[in-house]
Amino acid sequence: MGNPIVKSYTLGNEGKIVTTVTGDDRDVASIAIFKVNTQVYTTTLNALQLDATTKHDLIIGSLTILKGATLSLTVPSNFQPGSVFLNCMLKSGDNDPAPFSAMVAQWPLSS
Numbered sequence: 001m002g003n004p005i006v007k008s009y010t011l012g013n014e015g016k017i018v019t020t021v022t023g024d025d026r027d028v029a030s031i032a033i034f035k036v037n038t039q040v041y042t043t044t045l046n047a048l049q050l051d052a053t054t055k056h057d058l059i060i061g062s063l064t065i066l067k068g069a070t071l072s073l074t075v076p077s078n079f080q081p082g083s084v085f086l087n088c089m090l091k092s093g094d095n096d097p098a099p100f101s102a103m104v105a106q107w108p109l110s111s
Helices: none
Strands: 005-011 015-022 028-035 038-045 051-053 058-060 063-065 070-074 082-092 098-107
Touching: 015 082, 015 098, 028 058, 028 082, 028 098, 038 051, 038 058, 038 070
Parallel strands: none
Antiparallel strands: 005 015, 005 098, 015 028, 028 038, 051 070, 058 063, 063 082, 070 082, 082 098
16 A cells, blocks of 8 residues: 545635545545644545535634535546545625535545
């Protein structure tokens, strides 16, 4: 097994989503969501559990990821890279919540 792969996705001014990929087949993704340096959510996805759903609102400064957000893993193969995708309702300040989707990490099988 190679060294872990660490990918970071910036979310607003105070947030980041850090994905650490491990496993011989690069198919285990540990995901942590931070407000500055404070972890507000963590989950691990793998080939047997491809999706996770948040059970609470995640407050990240002026942004809030509303409960029910999903993180989805695509396991890498010879035909496609691995990835983690966030799909949620995002509230910014006093604005109404709006749909938000983003690929928060991507990596090749051979790394």
